[in-house]
Amino acid sequence: MNAIDLSRRNFLVSAGAATGGLSLGFHVTLGEATGQGVSPEVNAWVVIRPDDKIVVRVGRQEMGQGTLTGLAQLVAEELDADWSKIETEYPTPGQNVARKRVWGDFATSGSRGIRNSQDAMRKGGATARAMLVQAAANEWKVAASECSVDKGVISHKGSNRSTTFGKVAQAAAKLEAPADVKLKDPKDWKIAGKPLLRLYQDGKVNGAQVYSIDFKIDGMLNAAIRDCPYWGGSLKSFDASAAEKMPGVKKIVRIDKNAVAVVADTWWRAKTALEAIKFDYDPGPHGKLDTAGINAMLDEGLTAKEAFVGNQSGDVEKALAGAAKKIEATYTFPYQHHATMETMNATARWTADKCEVWTSSQNAEAALATASQAAGLPLDKCDVVRMDLGGGFGRRATSQDYVRQAVLIAKEMPGTPIKLIWSREEDMLHGCYHPTTKCKLTGALDKDGNLVGLHMRISGQSILATIRPEALDKGRDMATFQGLNAGGAEGKLGYTIPNLLVDHAMRNPPLRPGFWRGVNNNQNAIYLECFVDELAHAAGVDPLEFRRRMMKEHPKHLAVLNAVAEKANWGKPAPAGIYRGLCQHMGYGSYVAACAEISINAQGTLKIHRIIAATNCGHAVNPAQIERQIEGSFAYGLGPLLMQEITVKDGKVVEENFDTYPILRMAEMPSVESIIAPTNDFWGGVGEPTIFAAAPAVLNAIFAATGKRIRTLPIGAQDLRRA
Amino acid sequence: MAKININGRVVDVTVEPDTPLLWVIREQIGLTGTKYGCGVAQCGSCTVHVDGVATRSCALPISAMTEAQKIVTIEGLSPNSSHALQKAWLANDVPQCGYCQSGQIMAAAALIAQTPNPTDADIEREMTNICRCGTYNRIKTAIKQAASAARG
Known part of the structure; x- marks a missing residue:
């Protein structure tokens, strides 16, 4: 893409010397930079070259998740462009500032790349299309409504004339942009919604891509x-x-x-x-801090009187007091490092x-x-x-x-x-660590084995308290409760529990925390979904059936759970030696579920054979790339389950490289079967949501295989031989 | 001064003898397709071929190399991404961020040169390079496809 060309040239080559559509000069607006009569900017998102090449400008950042391809598909779709003519380029943040943030927010995190840019970019594509058609209609002196577009060719049937985007782009750029454009119904998509190959792969297989x-x-x-x-x-x-x-x-x-x-x-x-x-x-002051000390800090929080309330309904104390059966468990999730391959x-x-x-x-x-x-x-x-x-x-x-x-x-x-x-060692020692938390769960079952009360006490580090304190709500970090919220489009709890309390005792060790793919959903899904499995077994009810009883008011959560259960033949015997576990969760606006199939040999060695995963991300812009994200998220999310842990000794991080911070490799990677089940009525995220479904499903399968509950991660050297 | 044979070319390099081959390739020869990942031969991002053997170049001092040893980097694997593995990588849309893929492809190329018909177990044993994007399953598929194409 053009950013690569840029890096190969001197950044300050004069704007006039640029033959492409990209501004290389400082704060020369992109339109001017394209040079008079060279490559008109139809609008901020779309530049069309005389040879019909279309340059789509993307504010969000590609980093392996496929957002660049997906966003380009959406713009190409609204343009009715020829996909083979699509290129992309990154405006700089300086250009964004100079043009009053015409490209919106560049932040590419929180699985927002597509869902928070789709509206502006689709409108950018549709607006450009309308202007291109108008320019052709003006030239032919016909009504724009009589013209049609197919693969970048504009035609007027009545007079049997046609032209291309490249030929009318200059005239189009001079027109007033229409105030209102109609976006396509996703059911009519021809480019978006298709499993297209990712853009710019060649440089990644021959060493040419410049990081x-x-x-x-x-x-x-x-x-x-x-x-x-x-x-x-x-x-x-x-x-x-x-x-x-x-x-x-x-x-x-x-x-x-x-x-x-x-x-x-x-x-x-x-x-x-x-x-x-x-x-x-x-x-x-923290020179003596170690992991045991941090754990003690968190343990204190598990029973502390004061805690921030995240989600509450009914009277959980009363429900627990009157329970036919009371179940309690405490889980621990350790610090993690991002360990990006490029330091x-x-x-x-x-x-x-x-x-x-x-x-x-x-x-x-x-x-x-x-x-x-x-x-x-x-x-x-x-x-x-x-x-x-x-x-x-x-x-x-x-x-x-x-x-x-x-x-x-x-x-x-x-x-x-x-x-x-940064050397790898510098990178490991100065991370933005996924925070460590613990969770004490107490559940009340009635005499029929229904969950009538649940208290989830989370104790541990807040990310926002350090990284974005202005985002705290009277001291409370709502991000701590990801996936456990009473409502909202981002991450709603998928169960109806009449008496519920989810609260957080904030305990902040001095390590800098950070947003780590999936963020707090990673541990929250483990805490809730493993405990729900514990409750199901305590109630003597099948874990799928136990969940279904609480999901009548949560049809989208239930639909993905049902989809994985059906594909896994849940309820029918698994092949000899294979054990299954389930999980469902919602995060970043998407509904996900997984069924893991594992075996454990006599020596206690775990093998994850297959994970069936379902996601409803609303609109599936590129199903092939979504599938890759599901697989990739599991590779990332199974690391903390199996082997990854950042520990602290004498005030500093112990793990300085991959010899002590092992990463999941090919031999540990399960096969992944994806079910992409969009309901086409909302825009959900893709890069992160599935990550949190894998680990709980595997842990529940381990219990099915061994009768053992692993409640402290990573599994590491813990004994998995049948109890 | 050392002489190394890289991608079919003999080049003089002036570096301290403990300089790892990786940094000679990146900073002296100027080929940046071979990546730095860990510096301790753990992740495999720096994998090149030395006389056809997949070698982690980040922990190999240049003083241990001789002019007779033939080094091949990702840039020298094929002209125009035409190696069977590169084609299979593209057909299977393997790369995500792509950073580790040079090393993955070089490791795979040595594997299929040695073992033209690798089993899953062969691939899992030999392919120990780290990929944080989690492209492992597609890498495995691409290796099998390329091996089968290479066998004809």
């Missing part, structure tokens, strides 16, 4: 950095006398008080010199009147704001070129700390572009 870690520009130097590894600690002093003399070293700088960066001709030399520096740290990195060039950044971010607008602040320059003197991401998963949405560092280093060497790359 920001690969970016090069004339005169560029490389930097390696070490920030204080102690959460809440500080750098007292450092001795760089040996490092200064090492080959290739250009400068050693201390930034933000606690970080030291070595700038050298190559990154390897910068990193080698960094390792020769002697650091003296003050571990600070954090950014290239920055700073002068007294301009700051340029090239980086991979899930939120280029936040990267721009970060760069501006670090540069000490106003927004309109800064810009960020958006590069492809080697993984995001929320890390590159939570914090733009790497951008800040790159700019601060570049500021020490005005005019010289500096590429900062």
